[in-house]
Amino acid sequence: MVKKNVAPKVKRAEKEKGLLVRNFPPRLIKAMADEVAKIVVERLPKLIPTTKQKGQKIRKKSIQDGVFLDTSAIIDGRVFDVINLGLISGVFVVLESILLELKHIADSKDVVRRERGRKGLEMLEKLKKNRKTKVVILQNSEKMEVDEGLIREAKIYKGRIITCDYNLEKEASISGVLAININTLANVLKVTAVPGEAIHIKVLHRGKDLTQGVGYLDDGTMLVVEQGSEDLGRDIDVIVSRVIQTAAGRILFAKKI
Incomplete structure (x- = not known):
């Protein structure tokens, strides 16, 4: 049996391929290579998801309707009453940086500050034990200032502060995150008094003007009584003369009947 010599044919085919490649213009070869590279770059992330992409998906799905509690709201305490009334609902989120700040306040040398910090931690613990509410302790995604970190995480999870x-x-608000201020909420819920309305009030102390007397409504609104210093410690009837809105809240001015 005679063996056929295939080597010359293989060499001839390889030579023809080489000639074929050489016949393509360099610009065309470069354009084809660029196109192949683009296709690979576009398809590769879809085929092999990165850890970061996976993490982002998990982060977004892990917390729905997040309510991020700030340190100031926790040590103030009123937010827990609002939550217990059911006026604010969702998943209550406490960042680790907020928790750490609370612990520092609870260890403060200042007696009042220390007491408020400890009270805040106690109320937070009660909220965690409440079966009707869900509390999540969340690790900060990046190291930064407490307020900046809070805004960042709330924005990532599309939550409220x-x-x-x-x-x-x-x-x-500037960063596009909804923030509810408990003080603003309290002012909105205060009793509305209008000029001409009669009010019965107890004069507790003098005002800035020595002739003025100062009392407070049940909701804490300050009422300044003209010529009320002579009635210190007594209950009197007054008529509201004007209402002033300040950053701290409303101040009522009244005259004795």
Whole structure:
């Protein structure tokens, strides 16, 4: 049996391929290579998801309707009453940075500050034990200032912030994050008094003007009574003369009947 010599044919085929490639213009070869590279780059992330992409998906799905509690709101305490009334609902989120700040406050040398910090931690613990509410302790995704980190995480999870800090409220608003200020909420819920309305009040102390007397409504609104200093410690009837709105809330001015 005679063996056929295939080597010349193989060499001839390889030579023809080489000639075929050489016949393509360099620009065309470069364009084809670029096109192949683009296709690979576009398809590769879809075929092999990165860890970061997976993490982002998990982060977004892990918390729905997040309510991020700020340190100021926690130590203030009123937010827990609002939550217990069911006026604020969702998943209550406490960042690790907020928790750490709370612990620092609870260890403060200042007696009042220390007491408020410890009270805040106690109320937070009660909220966690409440079966009707869900509390999540969340690790910060990046190291940064407490307020900046709070706004960042709330934005990532598309959540809301509960605070008593006016500056934080404004910063969050600029960043496109809804921030509910407990102080603003309290002012909205205060009793509305209009000029000409009669009020029965107890004069507790003098005002800035020595002739003025100062009393307070049940909701804490200050009422300044003209010529009321002579009635210190007594209950009197007055008529509201004007109402002034300040950053701290409303102040009523009244005259004795």
